Every structure is written in structure tokens, then in C-alpha cells.
Amino acid sequence: xxxxxxxxxxxxxxxxxxxxxxxxxxxxxxxxxxxxxxxxxxxxxxxxxxxxxxxxxxxxxxxxxxxxxxxxxxxxxxxxxxxxxxxxxxxxxxxxxxxxxxxxxxxxxxxxxxxxxxxxxxxxxxxxxxxxxxxxxxxxxxxxxxxxxxxxxxxxxxxxxxxxxxxxxxxxxxxxxxxxxxxxxxxxxxxxxxxxxxxxxxxxxxxxxxxxxxxxxxxxxxxxxxxxxxx
Amino acid sequence: xxxxxxxxxxxxxxxxxxxxxxxxxxxxxxxxxxxxxxxxxxxxxxxxxxxxxxxxxxxxxxxxxxxxxxxxxxxxxxxxxxxxxxxxxxxxxxxxxxxxxxxxxxxxxxxxxxxxxx
Numbered sequence: 001x002x003x004x005x006x007x008x009x010x011x012x013x014x015x016x017x018x019x020x021x022x023x024x025x026x027x028x029x030x031x032x033x034x035x036x037x038x039x040x041x042x043x044x045x046x047x048x049x050x051x052x053x054x055x056x057x058x059x060x061x062x063x064x065x066x067x068x069x070x071x072x073x074x075x076x077x078x079x080x081x082x083x084x085x086x087x088x089x090x091x092x093x094x095x096x097x098x099x100x101x102x103x104x105x106x107x108x109x110x111x112x113x114x115x116x117x118x119x120x121x122x123x124x125x126x127x128x129x130x131x132x133x134x135x136x137x138x139x140x141x142x143x144x145x146x147x148x149x150x151x152x153x154x155x156x157x158x159x160x161x162x163x164x165x166x167x168x169x170x171x172x173x174x175x176x177x178x179x180x181x182x183x184x185x186x187x188x189x190x191x192x193x194x195x196x197x198x199x200x201x202x203x204x205x206x207x208x209x210x211x212x213x214x215x216x217x218x219x220x221x222x223x224x225x226x227x228x229x230x231x
Numbered sequence: 232x233x234x235x236x237x238x239x240x241x242x243x244x245x246x247x248x249x250x251x252x253x254x255x256x257x258x259x260x261x262x263x264x265x266x267x268x269x270x271x272x273x274x275x276x277x278x279x280x281x282x283x284x285x286x287x288x289x290x291x292x293x294x295x296x297x298x299x300x301x302x303x304x305x306x307x308x309x310x311x312x313x314x315x316x317x318x319x320x321x322x323x324x325x326x327x328x329x330x331x332x333x334x335x336x337x338x339x340x341x342x343x344x345x346x347x348x349x
Contacts, residue, residue: 008348011259016248016339020240020263105233136270137233140337165317166268169331198318201327 027109031144047151049133106137180209256346301334
């Protein structure tokens with residue numbers, strides 16, 4: 001008698017070949033097209049928590065907001081403290097709290113798309129996104145920006161670039177902040193510059209003190225140049 | 232750090248890619264390619280996936296992760312090598328114009344299903 005085996009199974013491998021971040025990439029591209037159409041230069045600012053991103057942004061806006069129509073999207077897991085600080089500059093600010101999205105440790109493209117609806121993009125030339133303080137994840141997520149900068153402070157250790165190679169490779173410039181504290185630290189400026197350039201040869205590095213405004217001018221000039229090239 | 236979010240995306244993509252076949256079958260393994268430069272820890276991803284999938288049609292499925300090495304190509308002299316240290320400078324000609332040609336992947340390559348045959 002033939003064996004009637006009803007439990008025959010077969011294993012099939014189905015080719016999918018799809019990027020996991022496909023949806024984010026498509027949204028980022030849509031953002032890019034919108035910002036292109038509206039003539040808005042988008043800067044994504046990233047760093048670890050406490051590097052002085054918000055202070056750097058405050059001082060940047062103080063200097064350029066009179067010349068360039070600017071707006072800011074601030075990302076934090078919670079609180080609107082940064083948005084409150086930045087709105088004193090007179091520039092329109094939208095705060096995104098990622099705890100509404102599940103406590104994301106980075107800003108993703110769909111979040112930027114929603115936040116950008118809060119601005120009159122026809123009258124904005126520079127949109128700065130202050131990302132969630134995190135040296136790991138934000139580098140993975142394209143949000144449709146034109147340029148990325150990473151802010152590192154001299155209180156953080158010269159080997160940070162080597163520990164976070166993706167962030168330093170993905171960014172177009174690095175700001176080295178809190179140089180006013182150098183007399184009180186054993187921080188090796190030559191080492192941190194070498195480490196950054198090892199990961200990302202020829203990366204523009206801006207040594208600044210956001211607090212005293214020392215070194216701010218080359219950073220501002222770089223930013224203004226980038227904005228004028230697009231808008 | 233965001234392995235749970237990635238795990239949830241994998242579940243969504245897997246379910247939608249093989250939706251029609253899940254009536255007669257079950258996903259056994261999901262084959263992923265993850266580049267070594269991406270900010271993900273494979274073991275954490277496996278852990279998060281198991282937890283997230285446990286209440287879905289993918290319960291019991293396992294991730295099989297192929298870690299893709301970081302390969303750089305020098306745009307000046309065309310030499311190519313596997314980058315294992317955080318140094319993106321050509322070993323041959325010392326140029327800093329390096330293109331990373333692999334190591335940034337985060338993809339679902341294929342999905343293995345066990346189907347009952349009549």
C-alpha cells in the first residue's frame with residue numbers, strides 16, 4: 001500500500017532583497033524633493049548629549065538670522081527646554097518629542113516631514129535640525145538633509161571619533177566645542193584632529209567655544225557658503 | 232541601540248512580502264545582511280526580534296545574519312581592501328579619497344518558509 005504521508009513539507013527560500021530602512025529612505029527622498037522645490041537648505045546637527053549643540057545653535061542663529069531666513073526643528077525624547085531656549089532668537093522653532101513616537105533615540109524622515117509642515121517654507125532659506133543627543137543612531141537615518149555636522153566637545157575624549165566611525169564618516173563637518181575649557185583639561189587637540197582625519201580625511205573641523213564665540217566665524221562662513229550655493 | 236525599531240520593521244516587511252503564503256506555511260528563517268559599519272548589534276537584534284515576533288505570525292522564526300565586511304576602494308589608485316581598523320586612508324598611496332563599497336547594508340535578503348504539501 002502506498003504511504004499516504006499528509007505531513008510532507010517543503011522548505012522554500014523566497015528572495016526579498018529589500019532594505020529594512022526602505023520606508024525611511026523613500027520619505028527622506030520625498031523630503032529632499034520638497035526642500036529642493038522650496039529652496040530650503042537643511043542642516044542636520046548631531047552629537048552626544050551635553051556637547052553644547054543647543055548653545056552652538058543659539059550663537060549661530062544670533063549671528064546669521066538677520067542675514068538668512070532660518071527655522072529650527074529640535075528633537076529630544078522629552079521636554080521642550082531646547083525649543084524654549086532657541087525661540088529667544090526670534091526664529092521659528094518646532095520641538096519634536098520622540099516619546100510620542102515610542103521614545104526614538106534619533107529623528108527619522110517621517111518626523112521631519114510632519115514638523116516641516118509647521119513652517120512657511122516659501123520664506124525660509126535655512127532649516128536646522130537639532131537631532132536627539134546620540135552619537136550612534138542618528139547617523140543611520142537620512143532625513144532629507146543637505147549637510148550634516150557632528151558636534152564634539154573637548155570634555156569628551158580624543159578617541160570618540162574612532163569609537164563612532166559611522167557618525168564621523170557620514171558628516172560633512174565637525175565642530176569641536178568648549179575650547180574655552182582647554183586650560184583646565186588634559187585634552188590633546190592634535191590627537192583628536194588626527195583621529196577625525198583618519199576616519200574622514202579632509203573633513204572640515206571647526207574649533208570653537210560657543211560660550212565665548214571664539215572660532216565661530218569660520219563655521220558661520222562655511223554654513224553661509226553652503227546655504228548660498230543652494231538657495 | 233534602536234534594534235527593537237529595526238526588528239519591528241523586519242516583521243512588517245517579512246509579513247507583507249510573504250503574506251499570501253502564510254496561510255499554508257510558516258516563516259522559519261529570515262536572512263539578513265548587516266554591514267559592519269552600521270550601528271547595530273546582531274545579538275541585540277536577534278533578541279528584540281524574538282520578543283517582538285512572539286505575538287505575530289512570525290513567532291518562532293529565527294534571524295540568520297550575515298555580517299558584511301567594510302570594504303574600501305581608493306579612488307586615486309583603485310586598490311581595494313577590507314577595513315578592520317577605523318582608518319579610512321589608502322594603504323598603498325595614502326590618499327584620503329576612499330569609497331566605502333560595502334559595510335553599510337541593512338537588508339532582508341530572503342525569507343525561508345515551510346509549506347505543507349498536499
